[in-house]
Structures are given as structure tokens and as C-alpha cells.
Amino acid sequence: MRTIMHVxxxxxxxAVEVLDNPEYAGKPLIIGxxxxxxxxxxxxxSYEARKYGVRSAMPISRAAVLCPHGIFIPxxxxxxxxxxxxxxxxxxxxxxxxxxxxxxxxxxxxxxxEHFYSSLEEMGTKLKQxxxxxxxxxxxxxxxxxxxxxxxxxxxxxxxxLFVLRPHEVEGxxxxxxxxxxxxxxxxxxxxxxxxxxxxIRDILPHPLSWLQEKLGSALxxxxxNLARGIDDRPxxxxxxxxxxxxxxxxxEDQISFPFLRQQLAKMSEKVGWRLRRQxxxxxxxxxxxxxxxxxxxxxxxxxxYSFNDDDTIFREAxxxxxxxxxxxxxxxxVGVASxxxxxxxxxxxxxxxxxxxxxxxxxxxxxxxxxxTITKGRTLPGKEDDPAQIE
Numbered sequence: 431m432r433t434i435m436h437v438x439x440x441x442x443x444x445a446v447e448v449l450d451n452p453e454y455a456g457k458p459l460i461i462g463x464x465x466x467x468x469x470x471x472x473x474x475x476s477y478e479a480r481k482y483g484v485r486s487a488m489p490i491s492r493a494a495v496l497c498p499h500g501i502f503i504p505x506x507x508x509x510x511x512x513x514x515x516x517x518x519x520x521x522x523x524x525x526x527x528x529x530x531x532x533x534x535x536x537x538x539x540x541x542x543x544e545h546f547y548s549s550l551e552e553m554g555t556k557l558k559q560x561x562x563x564x565x566x567x568x569x570x571x572x573x574x575x576x577x578x579x580x581x582x583x584x585x586x587x588x589x590x591x592l593f594v595l596r597p598h599e600v601e602g603x604x605x606x607x608x609x610x611x612x613x614x615x616x617x618x619x620x621x622x623x624x625x626x627x628x629x630x631i632r633d634i635l636p637h638p639l640s641w642l643q644e645k646l647g648s649a650l651x652x653x654x655x656n657l658a659r660g661i662d663d664r665p666x667x668x669x670x671x672x673x674x675x676x677x678x679x680x681x682x683e684d685q686i687s688f689p690f691l692r693q694q695l696a697k698m699s700e701k702v703g704w705r706l707r708r709q710x711x712x713x714x715x716x717x718x719x720x721x722x723x724x725x726x727x728x729x730x731x732x733x734x735x736y737s738f739n740d741d742d743t744i745f746r747e748a749x750x751x752x753x754x755x756x757x758x759x760x761x762x763x764x765v766g767v768a769s770x771x772x773x774x775x776x777x778x779x780x781x782x783x784x785x786x787x788x789x790x791x792x793x794x795x796x797x798x799x800x801x802x803x804t805i806t807k808g809r810t811l812p813g814k815e816d817d818p819a820q821i822e
Contacts, residue, residue: 431597434666435525435538435554436572436580437561439517440589442534443474443505445567446513458482458500463490465502469680473505477589507677508701510534513565515708520560524553529666535584537577539666554592575600578613578662600660605632612657619650634658675711676719677701678764684723685760695752698765699745706767712737713767716747720755721762730755737771 439445443461448454458479463470470490482497490502514533521528527539540553547553554571561569570591572583579595582603586593595603608630609615609623626645628634634642635658643651656662677698685691695718706713717731730751738744748765 431541431575433540433544433550434574434577434580435540435557436574436577436584437521437536437538437557438570438572438581438584438588439534439561440568440570441474441476441480442514442567443510444476444479446510447503447505448476449513449566450509454501458484458497460484460490460493460497460500460502461505462493463502463504465490465494465500467491467502467504467682469682470504508704511705513567516565517561517567517569520557520564523560524557527666528668537580537666540573550594550596551592554594558590558592576660576662577664577666578657579603579660581613582607582611604658604660605630605635607631609634609654612654613662614650614653614657619646622646622650623654628654631658673770674766674768675702675705675709675713675770676717676764676766677705678719678762678766680721680762681760685763688757691752691757691760691763692749694763695748695765696745698763699748700741702765702767703739703741703744706739706770710772711770712739712772713744714738714769714771715767716744716751717766717768718748718751718755719762719764719766720752720757720760722757723759723761725761727762728755731768733769737769 444454444459447459447461454476456478457476458481459476460472460479461475462473467490472484472486472488472490472493474486475484475493479493479497479500482500484493484497484500493500494502510533517534518528518530518536521536521538525538525540525543529537529539531537538557544550544553547556550573554573558569558571561567568590570584570588572580572586572593572595574580574583574595575597579600583593583595584591609628610620612631615623623629623634623646634654637655639652639655642655645651646654679694679698714735714737715731715733717729719727719729721727732747732751734743734747744765744767
């Protein structure tokens with residue numbers, strides 16, 4: 431029998447903003463865009479804002495209607511990633527088996543570590559205390575025999591919650607939950623379950639596996655059968671290597687100025703380069719993503735013969751790719767890198783970038799001391815529209 435712990439930070443982006451801006455405390459805070467942003471989407475809302483019905487993935491325009499007196503800000507991803515790194519660095523202190531799920535949550539396999547604590551409750555409390563000491567933020571923790579149950583438990587007493595579910599309590603805990611609580615059951619699957627009279631987990635239990643597979647399909651039927659009984663054999667899988675690093679921006683209005691797009695490309699190239707270097711990674715492939723006003727989306731990429739993690743190479747290659755695209759008004763622009771490694775494979779030819787690398791090191795030192803973007807290059811600043819490229 432496993433002992434799995436799921437850790438989920440409470441309203442993470444909003445909590446970081448309150449940490450850095452105490453005047454936001456106790457107020458409805460919505461992260462994702464300014465109040466008048468026509469295309470912004472809520473990424474996180476404080477618990478005070480959630481009382482008004484504001485939820486993640488909701489258009490900012492809708493959130494402004496529901497909570498007109500709320501505080502609306504675009505957010506600072508570099509800062510959230512910085513605090514996330516602090517949080518995730520704590521987990522190996524408790525278990526060697528850690529599976530990060532996102533910027534603000536993770537699974538820990540605590541099997542065999544239980545004897546270090548007087549109880550499972552103490553084990554969860556110790557982790558919560560370490561996070562609070564290290565970051566000043568609260569987390570909710572769920573402890574259960576498997577990943578599915580642990581994730582349910584971490585949400586049970588949010589915020590700042592701790593809930594432990596022992597094996598003999600599983601059936602009673604699950605039976606009255608709606609079927610939407612089952613892992614992998616989205617809106618369409620929920621509607622399918624409802625169509626067969628399955629509204630709560632207790633409604634599933636009388637049916638054999640064969641009946642569920644006949645009505646729901648082989649895969650979904652088996653999944654629902656097992657999860658309704660609290661069965662989940664998925665192991666905690668330590669994080670695999672990062673496959674790519676990217677950054678993109680959706681503009682409030684379609685953009686037709688190439689100099690503006692070039693400037694945005696430079697900003698995003700710096701953000702991607704910064705993240706590469708912070709993680710000790712090098713890339714060989716640069717890609718761009720362009721979404722036009724009609725929502726048509728294209729991607730372009732180029733792979734070099736050597737690896738890199740400097741802003742100049744990322745920007746140069748991304749700009750070259752953008753210049754080859756027949757552009758129309760642009761809704762979204764993104765820059766990404768892939769083919770990642772932890773070591774540099776140098777070019778066979780001298781590139782003359784030694785001074786650029788030293789400049790990058792100096793900039794990184796300053797930005798790390800203060801915050802990413804404190805010092806930047808001139809190409810990221812607004813300039814005259816003297817670029818010969820045209821947009822139709």
C-alpha cells in the first residue's frame with residue numbers, strides 16, 4: 431500500500447502578488463489582464479474574488495461584470511516561476527520520488543517515510559510549515575493511498591488545508607461525490623455518465639465492469655469502474671527532462687506594425703533565454719508561433735548545428751523566421767526553443783560571441799539580484815517604425 435501526498439499551493443499567482451504587495455490582502459484580486467482588457471483571460475483569482483463567481487479561464491470582461499470593484503492586474507510569470515522554484519526545491523527534503531504537475535503542485539511518494547513522523551497528519555503539517563517558512567505562502571496537502579485520492583484530498587479543505595484519507599475510509603469518502611470528481615471525467619464524459627443515470631459515485635458501484643464498458647466505451651468504462659472504487663495504480667513518476675521552453679503573448683488588439691512585433695519578439699527572446707539559463711539548459715531549435723486576426727495559426731522553426739542559451743541567438747533566429755512569414759494583422763506571437771540539453775555543443779566555427787556571452791552574464795547577475803527585466807537591451811524598447819518589412 432502506497433502513501434501518496436499531493437501538494438497544491440493556494441491561489442498561487444494571487445498569493446504571490448499579495449506577498450509582494452500587502453495592500454492587496456483581503457481584497458478581490460484577479461490575475462490575467464487589466465479590467466478593460468477585451469481578450470484577457472483569468473489565470474488565477476484570489477479567494478475573495480471567487481466569492482463573486484470569478485474562476486480561472488474566464489474572460490476578463492466577464493470577471494469585470496461579476497466583480498467590478500476587483501483589482502485586475504496582468505501578472506508576472508517570471509516572479510511566479512521564481513517562487514515556484516523555491517517551493518519545488520523543498521519537496522526532495524521529504525521524498526526522493528517527486529512528480530511536479532505544474533508550477534504550483536506536485537505528488538510525493540511518501541511510502542516508507544511514514545516512520546519519520548508520529549502520524550500522517552504530522553507529516554503533512556511539517557511540509558506545510560516548510561513551505562510557509564521558505565516562501566511565506568500557504569499550501570493545501572492531501573495524503574491518501576494513491577494519486578487520484580490524494581489530489582481529491584488536497585482540495586477538500588482549501589485554503590491552507592490538510593486532509594488524510596486512510597484505506598478503510600475510502601468507500602465512505604467517495605460514494606456521495608459527483609461523478610465529475612473522477613479523474614479524467616470532463617464535461618462530455620460527465621454528460622455521457624448522466625445519460626445513463628450515473629450522477630454520483632454511489633450510482634456506479636452496482637454496475638459490473640462489462641456494463642460500464644458497453645455503455646461508456648472500453649477505456650472510460652474501466653477507468654470509471656476503478657476510480658469509483660478508489661483504485662489507481664499509477665506510480666509517482668519523477669519529472670522527465672523539459673522538452674521545450676516558450677513564451678507567447680496575445681495582444682489586446684491585432685497588430686499591424688512590424689517594428690512593434692520585432693520589439694515584442696526581442697522581449698520574449700530575453701524571457702526564454704533567462705529561463706534556459708536559470709535551468710542550466712541549452713537549445714538547438716528556435717521556433718515562432720503566429721496567430722492572425724482570423725485565428726489562423728502557423729508555426730515555423732529552425733534547428734542549428736550547435737547549442738545555445740543566449741538571448742541574441744534566440745532573437746536572431748526568431749526574427750529571421752518571422753521575416754519569412756507573409757504577415758497579416760497579428761493576434762498572438764510566441765517564441766520557443768527545443769532540442770534541449772544540459773551541455774553546450776559548440777559551433778565548429780568562431781562566432782565572435784564571446785563579448786555577448788560576457789554581457790549576458792552581467793545582465794543575468796543584475797536581473798537575478800533585482801528581478802528579471804531590470805536591465806534589458808535597446809531592441810526591446812519602442813523605437814521608430816523604420817523597418818522595411820510591411821504587413822498587409
